[in-house]
Amino acid sequence: MQLDRSTPPSAGPLPAPNFPAIQRYKLSNGLPVYCISFGTEDLVELQFNYAAGHSRESQTGLANLTSRMMIEGTRSYDSLALSEMLDFYGASIDIESGFESTTFSLTSLTKHLTPSLELLEEILFGPTFQEHEFKIYIQRSLQQLEVEEQKTTYIARKNFSRHLFGADHPYGRFTGKSEIIQIRLPQLVQYYAEYFAQGPQFILACGRFDTEVLLDGLEHYFGKNIYSGKNIPSAAQSSMVLSAAGIHEYPIKDTLQSTIRAGHLAIPRNHADFNRLQLVNLIFGGYFGSRLMKNIREEKGYTYGIGSSLTGLRYSGYLGISTDVANEYIAPVKHEIIFEMQRMQRELVGREELDTARNYFLGILLSRRETLFQIGEIVRNALSNELEFSDIDKAFRELPEMTPEDIQTLARKYFHPEQLVWVIAGKSGALTPTSTSNSFTSN
Amino acid sequence: MKKIEYQQFQLNNGLRILVHEARHIPKVVVNLLYKVGARDEDPSLTGFAHLFEHLMFSGSKNIPSYDTPLQKVGGENNAFTTNDITNYYLSLPSNQLETAFWLESDRMLELDFSQRNLDIQKSVVIEEFKQRYLNQPYGDAHLLLRPLHYQVHPYRWPTIGMELSHIEQATLEDVQKFFYGYYAPNNATLVVVGDTKADTVFKLAEKWFGDIPQRVLLKKPLPIEPPQQEARIKTVTKEVPYIGVYKAWHIPGRMHPDYYALDLITDLLSGGRSGKLYQALVKEQQIAHQVQAFSWNAYDPGMISLDGKIAPGHTIAEYEFAVQQVLEEVMEVSEKDLQRVKNKAESSAEMEFTSLMNVGLGLAIGDSLGNPELINQTLPSYLQVTKADIQRVISTYLIPKNSSTLYYQPNHAA
Numbered sequence: 001m002q003l004d005r006s007t008p009p010s011a012g013p014l015p016a017p018n019f020p021a022i023q024r025y026k027l028s029n030g031l032p033v034y035c036i037s038f039g040t041e042d043l044v045e046l047q048f049n050y051a052a053g054h055s056r057e058s059q060t061g062l063a064n065l066t067s068r069m070m071i072e073g074t075r076s077y078d079s080l081a082l083s084e085m086l087d088f089y090g091a092s093i094d095i096e097s098g099f100e101s102t103t104f105s106l107t108s109l110t111k112h113l114t115p116s117l118e119l120l121e122e123i124l125f126g127p128t129f130q131e132h133e134f135k136i137y138i139q140r141s142l143q144q145l146e147v148e149e150q151k152t153t154y155i156a157r158k159n160f161s162r163h164l165f166g167a168d169h170p171y172g173r174f175t176g177k178s179e180i181i182q183i184r185l186p187q188l189v190q191y192y193a194e195y196f197a198q199g200p201q202f203i204l205a206c207g208r209f210d211t212e213v214l215l216d217g218l219e220h221y222f223g224k225n226i227y228s229g230k231n232i233p234s235a236a237q238s239s240m241v242l243s244a245a246g247i248h249e250y251p252i253k254d255t256l257q258s259t260i261r262a263g264h265l266a267i268p269r270n271h272a273d274f275n276r277l278q279l280v281n282l283i284f285g286g287y288f289g290s291r292l293m294k295n296i297r298e299e300k301g302y303t304y305g306i307g308s309s310l311t312g313l314r315y316s317g318y319l320g321i322s323t324d325v326a327n328e329y330i331a332p333v334k335h336e337i338i339f340e341m342q343r344m345q346r347e348l349v350g351r352e353e354l355d356t357a358r359n360y361f362l363g364i365l366l367s368r369r370e371t372l373f374q375i376g377e378i379v380r381n382a383l384s385n386e387l388e389f390s391d392i393d394k395a396f397r398e399l400p401e402m403t404p405e406d407i408q409t410l411a412r413k414y415f416h417p418e419q420l421v422w423v424i425a426g427k428s429g430a431l432t433p434t435s436t437s438n439s440f441t442s443n
Numbered sequence: 444m445k446k447i448e449y450q451q452f453q454l455n456n457g458l459r460i461l462v463h464e465a466r467h468i469p470k471v472v473v474n475l476l477y478k479v480g481a482r483d484e485d486p487s488l489t490g491f492a493h494l495f496e497h498l499m500f501s502g503s504k505n506i507p508s509y510d511t512p513l514q515k516v517g518g519e520n521n522a523f524t525t526n527d528i529t530n531y532y533l534s535l536p537s538n539q540l541e542t543a544f545w546l547e548s549d550r551m552l553e554l555d556f557s558q559r560n561l562d563i564q565k566s567v568v569i570e571e572f573k574q575r576y577l578n579q580p581y582g583d584a585h586l587l588l589r590p591l592h593y594q595v596h597p598y599r600w601p602t603i604g605m606e607l608s609h610i611e612q613a614t615l616e617d618v619q620k621f622f623y624g625y626y627a628p629n630n631a632t633l634v635v636v637g638d639t640k641a642d643t644v645f646k647l648a649e650k651w652f653g654d655i656p657q658r659v660l661l662k663k664p665l666p667i668e669p670p671q672q673e674a675r676i677k678t679v680t681k682e683v684p685y686i687g688v689y690k691a692w693h694i695p696g697r698m699h700p701d702y703y704a705l706d707l708i709t710d711l712l713s714g715g716r717s718g719k720l721y722q723a724l725v726k727e728q729q730i731a732h733q734v735q736a737f738s739w740n741a742y743d744p745g746m747i748s749l750d751g752k753i754a755p756g757h758t759i760a761e762y763e764f765a766v767q768q769v770l771e772e773v774m775e776v777s778e779k780d781l782q783r784v785k786n787k788a789e790s791s792a793e794m795e796f797t798s799l800m801n802v803g804l805g806l807a808i809g810d811s812l813g814n815p816e817l818i819n820q821t822l823p824s825y826l827q828v829t830k831a832d833i834q835r836v837i838s839t840y841l842i843p844k845n846s847s848t849l850y851y852q853p854n855h856a857a
Binding site: 003005006008009011012014015018039040041042043079080083084086087088089090091092107108109112136139140143144146147150151152253254255256257287288289297298299300301302303304324325326355356357359360362363364366367369370371372373 | 445465467468469470504505506510511512514515516517518519534535536537538539541542544545548549552562563564565566567568570571573574577578579580581650651654682683684685714715716717722725726729732733752754755779782783784786787789790791793794796797798799
């Protein structure tokens, strides 16, 4: 029989979601520990989450720098000894400091977990904040950022949130050169005492381990320390947003391409419409088959890539679009972005296009539960955005019901092309021949 | 580390198939590797293998759009081109596996060549060229280092191409010739990893790929790079804040037994925060604010490269002296330091294979080098490296007359 190559093989429905079980325990001091058994490799990732970040600092960069200096020397080990010991056990510690929280993630082979825990206890409870290490760190960071300052992507990213939220809003902050220069070591010592010394908000363990052994280890190293458990309020809850719609240009000498970042405010991660609005964003610019990609890359060849994303934070959120384009395409790309946003509002999306995007979305959600790191991140995000664990699979219940009318309604409610904040780093003047908007010079 | 089990099979047309079953989530990854890369390009048409990779998504004989049907069943895909291979990979829910066979077999069978698609992908690739290499400070450093390091071997140009004009000149006729000369079942390995059974995969492979004819390959022997006789140095001056130093030494190809010791040396030098170069140059002496060593695991003889940026107030001579001192220190590596980088290799391997995609790629690369067992032999080979091996390979390969150096100078007074 001749093979029929023109019709796709018949496809059944997507497999049902199946998120691994999350067990909740408490150490004797009250510190919550979440355990997830997952994976086939003998690895474990432990995440220690602190309520420290841009929304809990009096000066931009304190949370970030304090956490980074914590691994540069402790009561028993200097920076080099710490690095050598961690590397000896094949373990690594990653630090992520964002708007609302700071996380220390330890990844280790399960068989070497105990010695790694001892080192982590030193880092979290015994950092010494040496002047010498601080100087080296600051100097190195400034030199590295000097290189970044020449990149259009960096300049656009650095300024985008400031214009979107306003410089005084915690979500408008960015730790760049001028922020780092102003920080002094005693501020870090004080920040540590206030935000890290009382211990993490929770510990999250994911991987292959014996739960009893793990809990014994955690109890030994972290169950006897102080754990206040008090809720430290986020400044983002009460800060005023001062969004600056319009065009903000950052000229950079001799660039071939410019980076465009555009966006406007949307909804926080725990908003009831969040998952559904994510599907709207997906159709608009959120994946390879999106309208922005098809129009601007695949039909016009203006760029190597363009994408939009819906970012959900704890107390706010935003829709953001970013792309790198040849200087001569800045104006046409801006025009097409607005055109596609308005089209989402004006016309009903076709059934076929909706089905494709929906299935893609749900397929990716299933697919991104493959490694212990992905599972750990999903659970951490749920915890730090105060979502119920039962909401982790909420998209699988909400999205199948959505109609083209729902997509249009959400696009009309949450898309606001006239409110877009545009940041263009690279060539200036492409959008503002009369130079009416704010223009800053970066060097 | 647990051994990665797999089964293998070959169709009559020469297509190689490997399957690794892993059932912890309802997902499959399909990896299709074609043994063609930038090294196979005509020197007057560089960048073509990569441009061609873009065209593979522009529709095939029976399927006008590659992406849409895949997205519709909840799958995603991507591809990359190196100097040696072009690799396509998809991931999808396991009950949709057949869609991957349908899509990949149709584009191996016959592409839908159109001038318009070619023109659009040329401009996308030109923007990619600018974004990755030209619009970044130091972005073209390795584009400049390659032709210094290689004088005759086609590794002298990067996958993106030697210059934009080569991409602009590509014609539909070139596209056709390339397709039939390299995109053949007898020049490919198909690997399926995940929630499926080997039998199912073999049947699907026979059904969808079985009738694709074997093709006459355009493969030609590649020129062999002659041994280097003296150190090469080149200096460029550009708009950058600091002096960049880009150094490369010739090393043998991926299948040579010395590869493992050489790769461990890059870990001793700059793997993790305890790396010797980082500790000496960045932390202790503060001559550099960034320094990184890589080994390039090319199929033909490759390179170890060492990229650094010099801190203000310091000189190239200080940097070079400090690097030399660290290399001498690594000659006398302690048992503990050697054990440290071996432990790191072990945990890296465990982490790498948490991803089905990495397992699929690892199997495909081994198979394309003629040894699918490579995926299981790699870690043991690292663990067997001795101090004597480290000393021998440093004094054989990491010597001045085997090196090329690019100095990337700021065009303003420091």
